[in-house]
Amino acid sequence: MPELPEVQTILDALAPLIWEQVIVDVSVLWPGVVDRPSVDEFVAAVRGRRVVQTSRRGKYMLFQLDDACWLIMHLRMTGNMRVVFREEPVQPHDRLVFHLENGRDWRFNDTRKFGRAYLVSDPDEVVGKLGPEPLDESFSAAYFIEKLAGRRAAIKTLLLDQRIVAGVGNIYADEALFRARVHPLRAAGSLQPREIAALVDAVKGVIAQALDEMGTTLRDYRRPDGSVGEFQNSLQVFRRTGRPCPRCGAMIERIVVGGRATHFCPVEQRLDA
DNA sequence: AAGAGACCCTGGATGC
DNA sequence: TGCATCCAGGGTCTCT
Numbered sequence: 001m002p003e004l005p006e007v008q009t010i011l012d013a014l015a016p017l018i019w020e021q022v023i024v025d026v027s028v029l030w031p032g033v034v035d036r037p038s039v040d041e042f043v044a045a046v047r048g049r050r051v052v053q054t055s056r057r058g059k060y061m062l063f064q065l066d067d068a069c070w071l072i073m074h075l076r077m078t079g080n081m082r083v084v085f086r087e088e089p090v091q092p093h094d095r096l097v098f099h100l101e102n103g104r105d106w107r108f109n110d111t112r113k114f115g116r117a118y119l120v121s122d123p124d125e126v127v128g129k130l131g132p133e134p135l136d137e138s139f140s141a142a143y144f145i146e147k148l149a150g151r152r153a154a155i156k157t158l159l160l161d162q163r164i165v166a167g168v169g170n171i172y173a174d175e176a177l178f179r180a181r182v183h184p185l186r187a188a189g190s191l192q193p194r195e196i197a198a199l200v201d202a203v204k205g206v207i208a209q210a211l212d213e214m215g216t217t218l219r220d221y222r223r224p225d226g227s228v229g230e231f232q233n234s235l236q237v238f239r240r241t242g243r244p245c246p247r248c249g250a251m252i253e254r255i256v257v258g259g260r261a262t263h264f265c266p267v268e269q270r271l272d273a
Numbered sequence: 274a275a276g277a278g279a280c281c282c283t284g285g286a287t288g289c
Numbered sequence: 290t291g292c293a294t295c296c297a298g299g300g301t302c303t304c305t
Contacts, residue, residue: 078283
């Protein structure tokens with residue numbers, strides 16, 4: 001579900017509620033949620049630790065603990081987090097609960113069981129291969145031109161490759177391609193430098209706006225206080241199949257690229273450009 | 274090395 | 290109403 005803006009929005013709301021809190025105990029409600037180390041080792045190592053820092057890398061949330069280990073979590077498609085009073089009943093798809101010293105529970109809920117928790121001494125074990133953050137200056141036209149050179153894969157597929165740029169998912173890939181007027185099936189290596197520069201700008205613009213609007217709620221995504229995001233009101237092509245292009249009025253089309261639903265304007269985004 | 278496809282899961286929407 | 294099928298915001302693994 002969540003892409004960079006949703007992860008950041010959740011983390012921003014969560015961070016002040018867990019900062020400097022000691023995790024007095026851990027309940028693993030579904031063992032598959034713990035990727036590494038073993039469930040027993042994970043629980044033993046996290047218990048009694050204090051959360052000293054929170055950050056985000058791509059779509060991963062990082063929580064540094066006071067023994068210099070890192071708790072890292074990925075929400076995948078349907079994961080979400082909340083901090084609630086301990087008395088609140090456990091919800092149907094709660095998978096992992098951190099009991100905090102202040103009597104509250106930090107709960108990870110994930111319908112589809114794709115989300116994962118990692119406990120590592122070096123964050124690079126998990127996030128080391130990620131590409132630059134889209135809003136960082138290192139994600140530049142020059143960088144992107146170099147990464148796309150010679151690649152025959154569809155440009156959309158490479159936008160979703162977290163090793164090239166970290167945090168872009170299906171929604172923002174489609175929206176950025178529309179803004180840059182690039183067809184999602186264009187061979188990445190065939191893009192002109194000006195098109196790549198426009199795409200970099202479009203990615204930055206879409207991500208920045210979605211951050212400002214607290215993410216996109218299509219179904220599952222909620223901010224930790226239960227409220228929805230706002231960017232769904234700003235979508236121009238994503239899941240708007242058959243509706244008019246906001247720029248030219250042509251009918252938005254849906255195709256499948258790299259196994260993912262893909263939405264674009266066949267007039268604004270030409271394959272033979 | 275790069276790219277295509279299977280796979281991991283549950284539940285909501287849609288079709289018959 | 291009931292059942293089958295398709296679909297979903299992500300990432301990893303295998304095979305070619």
